[in-house]
Amino acid sequence: MIMGQKRAVKQIIGKTFIEIADAIKSGEFGEKIRIGLTILGSEHGTENLVKGAEIAAKKGENFDIVLIGPKVDTYLEIVEVESEKDMHKKMEELLDSGYIKACVTMHYSFPVGVSTVGRVITPGYGKEMFIGTTTGTSSVNRTEAMVKNALYGIITAKAMGIENPTVGILNVDGARQVERALKELRDNGYNINFAESMRSDGGAIMRGNDLLAGTADVMVIDTLTGNIMMKVFSSFTTGGSYEGLGYGYGPGVGEDYDKIILILSRASGIPVVSNALSYAAKVTKGKILEIAKEEFEKAKKAKLDEILKHLRKDYKKETESEEGVVAPSKEVVTGSISGIDIMDLEAAVKVLWKTGIYAESGMGCTGPIVLVNEERIDIATEVLAKAGFIEKERDIC
Secondary structure (H helix, E strand, O other): OHHHHHHHHHHHHHHHHHHHHHHHHHOOOOOOEEEEEEOOOOOOOHHHHHHHHHHHHOOOOOEEEEEEEOOOOOOOEEEEOOOHHHHHHHHHHHHHHOOOOEEEEOOOOEEOOEEEEEEEEOOOOOOEEEEEEEEEEOOOOHHHHHHHHHHHHHHHHHHOOOOOOEEEEEOOOOHHHHHHHHHHHHHOOOOOEEOOOOOOOOOOEEOHHHHHHOOOOEEEOOHHHHHHHHHHHHHOOOOOOOEOOOOOOEEEEOOOOOOOEEEOOOOEOHHHHHHHHHHHHHHHHOOHHHHHHHHHHHHHHOOHHHHHHHHOOOOOOOOHHHOOOOOOOOOOOOEEEEOOOHHHHHHHHHHHHHOOOOEEEEEEOOEEEEEEOHHHHHHHHHHHHHOOOOOOOOEOO
8 A cells, every 4th residue: 555655646746757758848837027008999809808918817728818908996917098190109019118028909900912811710620720810911812822821830839838730721723822931941952741631532732621620730821712701611610790719810920020029910809819818828928029030041952032023024123114113211110001902002102202201111900001101191192092093082091
């Protein structure tokens, strides 16, 4: 009896040491990191976001949560601001200073070249799957964007601890071109582990069945379709008004992008808010920014730039009159003009440059946007309307 008890104690001690070693290796053991959450803008109210944050804080996942927004009744730390505009400005300040390592937010405009990798739970087998991508835009060229989306998905999956994620390409317009480009990248030395469709004919091109079953770890898709899929996966049990499943729209990924900002929908409910904060902590501890740098270096050695250039060869986003147009002096661009077709986005920016208005392209709440200084919105709108890029009455996000 005594020998049996000693053996049991030794097993418990051994298991404890293994768990401690695993925790140290994974980064779960040691100094806590801070993850931010902006708390204005939800269709379900501020309380919805705060409740999700409090649930995440109680999970014991070794990270602290910093709320950014108006004063509310909570035990969590709050950095007080009163408006959405000030909220995002404060969020960026906290990220730049390193006080928070990542932030979860809504209604945030990424620059073109950055898009988010969502994380869902498939209804078929309850499998987690990454959707690359779900908000923002990786490129104004659809096919090029999807190739980049594959890289973004791989980067995120690796940050989440999947060493060799399987990659599938959803059967949408351009899927075959994307497949050829990715296989060329693989043949040039960049490792891509292609998934096989569950359908009898197999292959890396995924059907709707594969989307539901979670056949691939990373499902490559154009961003607008990916955004729709996120909404379907997260709210198919609620009728659409409340997103109750999954982990949100994920971190913005892009070459040389140096912030960890994850996106929620205004319709995201308490469970998704909680999960998104955990997602943010895990990709941060998984060193997503370092992995992104490493993966882009590997991909470029495998001639990524040449492959993307070839994809663009028939895509003319600049006319002869746009050649040589130089951007005016850079200004703070917090005003946005939407209603512009993504295929015209870069041309619209250059039209403004020609008139001396500094502008940048981006992706906003309703799609592509042109960003200009707040004081120049009216004149910029007139210029774009006259040039035929938008209707005369500006579409405001």
